[in-house]
Structure formats: C-alpha cells, structure tokens
Amino acid sequence: MVSRGPWTGDARWHNDEVHERWLRLLNRPTGALDYRDEWYDAQCGGCRFWIALSGELGRDWGACTRATSMFDGQMRFEHDGCPSFMVRADRSFG
Template sequence: MMPGNPWAGNDAAHNNHCHQRWITQRHRDTADPGYREAWYDEQCGGCRFWIPLCGELGDDYGACTNPASRFDGRVRFEHDGCGAFANRDDGSFG
C-alpha cells in the first residue's frame, strides 16, 4: 500500500469475519424454502440504489441508498433483497 492511500480492506481474515457477522442480517435467504422465484430478479446487487463497497468486500457487499427501503444507509449482501427494489436501467448486477 502506498503512503497516503486509504486501506481498502483487502485482508482475507478481516473480510471473512465481516461476512460471518453480516450474512446473519439477511432479509431474504435463497436457501429458505419460502424464497419466492420472483425474488431472484430482485436482489440487492441488481437494484439501482445498491452501491458496492470498495475493495474485496465490494465483491459481495454494498450500501443501500434507497430512501424507500428500510435498509437505507445499511450494508447489504448482494443476494439479499427487499420490497423497495428498483431495476437498473442497464440491467447490470453487482
């Protein structure tokens, strides 16, 4: 790391600990038998209000910036979702 550059969180042990803590806060779990088929197309990573984190954590996590979502301002797993999902104009994910 160059002096003066912010730490990007690229430490496997740190990121694994974050994932273990944060994954328990999912609103929707794709492994849940009650998971609806339509929700696969409405995951956080495809929402226009989901902003990925920088560094390796940004591969799976981002911040919700949707003022209509109860998760606004919180870190969310890209495969989570909520009822305030909004499609991206370009159809991208992640």
C-alpha cells in the same frame, strides 16, 4: 500494535469474519424454504440504489441508498432483497 498506514480492508481474515457476521442480517436468504422465485430477479445487486463497496468486500456487499427502503444506509449482500427494489435501467448486476 504498529500502525502501517490507513486501514485498506484487504485483510482476508477480517473480510471473512465480516462476511460471515453480516450474512446473519439477511432479509431474504436464497436458500430459505420460503424464498419466492420472483425474488430471484429482484436482488440488491441488481437494484439501481445499491452501491458496491470498494475492495474485496465489494464483490458481495454494498450500501443501500434508497430512502424508501427499510435498509437505507445499511450494508446489504448482493443476493438479498427488499420490497423497495428498483431494477437498474441497464439490467446490470453487482
């Protein structure tokens, strides 16, 4: 394999594979029968401690940075959630 510089994470095939693999780790799949209505407004993408990745994967994925969350330091899907959610002051998402 020929090195073409630093990995940028912009290979579509790789991003699709990562997305599908990480989706298996969801805590609260929005399509699950036991998904509660009150969780809809408490998704990771709206949490003040969620930091989006850069590049294509950052459209859906970010890191949890809340020390009290069971997901601290892990990649999280923007529509997932956890009990440590804290809404952003500006109520933005993503």
